[in-house]
Amino acid sequence: MPFVIISLVVGFTVHEFAHAYVAYRFGDHTAKDQGRLTLNPAQHLDPIGTILLLIAGFGWARPVPVQRSRFKNPKLAGILVSLAGPLSNFLVAFIAYALFFFFIGVSGFTVPSFIVNLLQMMVYLNVLLFVFNLIPVPPLDGYRVIEDLAPPHVRSKMSQYEQYGALIFIILVITPLGNYTIRPLLFNGISAVNQTFNSIFTAIYSLFS
Template sequence: MDRFFAYSFQELPFVIISLVVAFTVHEFAHAAVAYKFGDSTAKDEGRLTLNPVSHLDPIGTLFLLIAGFGWARPVPVNRSRFHNPRLAGVLVSIAGPLSNFLIAFLSYVIMFFFIRSGSGSALPQFFVDLLNMMLWLNLVLFVFNLLPFPPLDGYRIIEDLVTPSFRVKMSQYEQYGALIFLILVITPLDRYTIHPLFNMVVPAILQGFSSLFSPFF
């Protein structure tokens, strides 16, 4: 029965907590950077908050639990309010994935400190499992959101980096990019595209974390 979900029943509590934190901080980061650069749209709509209720999408969260991928409510952004639209657009888009990277990094630091200091056995198993899930899931979200497909942040970053004329051409084919993305995610093709990417990039990041902290212990 537990295989109805993408995760086992034993994993679900850790997945749910990790998702609530990851999605909430991700969307808050978008809203905060947009507000910093002059766009108060998200703030006016109550999205400049760390209250999960304001950011979670019920269907998107359910899809992640069942299918292994999902989404939160996108933060509304009005680029015309930015003082420097192209720079601000890039920073607003990248803020979300970077927030997931930061959560993963902090989770790793906490685990590394306790394990290397010899006090890891004093941690409750629930806390260890939660940190592991926070680490893994936020790294996956970091990499996933940087994929260059609409409506992901990676695509929005490219939009703001290219010339305005090329941006117009991108918008004309955006619907096809979204369709290709869905095909890659929900069909067996993900075994040959997205999953190999995760299997390569996520361990590489973890190895980078290890290399960074190993000299200190």
């Protein structure tokens, strides 16, 4: 449980900071003005989500506020801001995998088991956050990307039905229907990312061995 909590707190914090930072770089100071341009977890964790994280091992963070009207190029900036969160989780997972691969496969050091377990959990949960947030269903980041790519008339229709999409998403998450929809996407996505990581570091290792 401690490894789950640490990994999720890191994942949530980096994810929301990445949204805030990219939005700030594109001209939207909203998140910065609200103290969200920081790696301090206390500024990003949602009270209820944090309580559930401590009790049940899962939770959520507070979404970073973004005002797309402040962007000079709203479509491009909106897409990059949306992608920044999941990509930050991908980066955290990549770094954790690199450390795990080095300690276990290369260095020959005797590493304490708690470090190995923490790195494994950090990889797994950040890959999970990466894949999960790219699912194109509201309110996830993948949906925001599709929304920004859509023509204006399609975007207006999407906004009208967004609340129903969010309801459908919740139903899929908490009911057995998820076994045939979201969970296969997560399983296949996580497997693909882990295989990619393994291939990259195996290739690097072969170059220097």
